[in-house]
Amino acid sequence: SQTIHQWPATLVQPVGSPLSLECTVEGTSNPNLYWYRQAAGRGLQLLFYSVGIGQISSEVPQNLSASRPQDRQFILSSKKLLLSDSGFYLCAWSVGFTGELFFGEGSRLTVL
Amino acid sequence: GQQLNQSPQSMFIQEGEDVSMNCTSSSIFNTWLWYKQEPGEGPVLLIALYKAGELTSNGRLTAQFGITRKDSFLNISASIPSDVGIYFCAGRGTGANNLFFGTGTRLTVIP
Numbered sequence: 001s002q003t004i005h006q007w008p009a010t011l012v013q014p015v016g017s018p019l020s021l022e023c024t025v026e027g028t029s030n031p032n033l034y035w036y037r038q039a040a041g042r043g044l045q046l047l048f049y050s051v052g053i054g055q056i057s058s059e060v061p062q063n064l065s066a067s068r069p070q071d072r073q074f075i076l077s078s079k080k081l082l083l084s085d086s087g088f089y090l091c092a093w094s095v096g097f098t099g100e101l102f103f104g105e106g107s108r109l110t111v112l
Numbered sequence: 113g114q115q116l117n118q119s120p121q122s123m124f125i126q127e128g129e130d131v132s133m134n135c136t137s138s139s140i141f142n143t144w145l146w147y148k149q150e151p152g153e154g155p156v157l158l159i160a161l162y163k164a165g166e167l168t169s170n171g172r173l174t175a176q177f178g179i180t181r182k183d184s185f186l187n188i189s190a191s192i193p194s195d196v197g198i199y200f201c202a203g204r205g206t207g208a209n210n211l212f213f214g215t216g217t218r219l220t221v222i223p
Contacts, residue, residue: 103154
């Protein structure tokens with residue numbers, strides 16, 4: 001069966017520090033991978049998606065970046081965090097663009 | 113990106129009551145989906161609908177794909193405390209990654 005795991009689960013970082021969130025998927029090949037952000041009590045905002053190794057599409061201009069170094073690995077990064085980067089970050093995968101997404105457990109980032 | 117209008121924003125109901133929420137869009141969609149998110153976790157897919165007029169059940173949950181393809185509703189019958197969470201609708205249009213989420217309905221079930 002397929003599984004998705006992201007880490008760390010919780011992160012508290014000072015403004016201006018770097019960020020690296022990692023997501024891995026097991027049990028499937030060539031998945032579409034996604035990073036979403038959810039502000040407190042709000043909906044889901046798509047940040048990046050990837051259809052293959054090294055292929056990244058950005059949905060929202062910001063100081064975040066994503067990379068896909070391996071088929072089932074998706075990384076969200078920042079060189080310098082802003083206060084507004086605080087939120088709940090969700091990785092997800094899908095087979096094609098059916099709309100059926102399978103989300104990870106989430107990573108809660110607090111920037112102080 | 114496009115936002116789907118989801119209502120109500122929040123609901124407080126007694127255990128055992130039925131729940132109804134809906135989602136509307138100005139655009140037509142090819143697929144409607146409903147997700148549930150429990151506190152501190154990622155959303156989980158509940159139901160996916162692929163044809164206009166389709167009515168699909170998953171246990172106590174029933175969802176329908178509106179005939180106009182611009183709306184969908186989700187019903188929960190005989191609510192229980194573990195139904196608590198945020199319910200998101202999502203609509204998929206044509207083209208790559210054309211998926212839009214609703215703003216969510218926060219459900220609280222009072223025992």
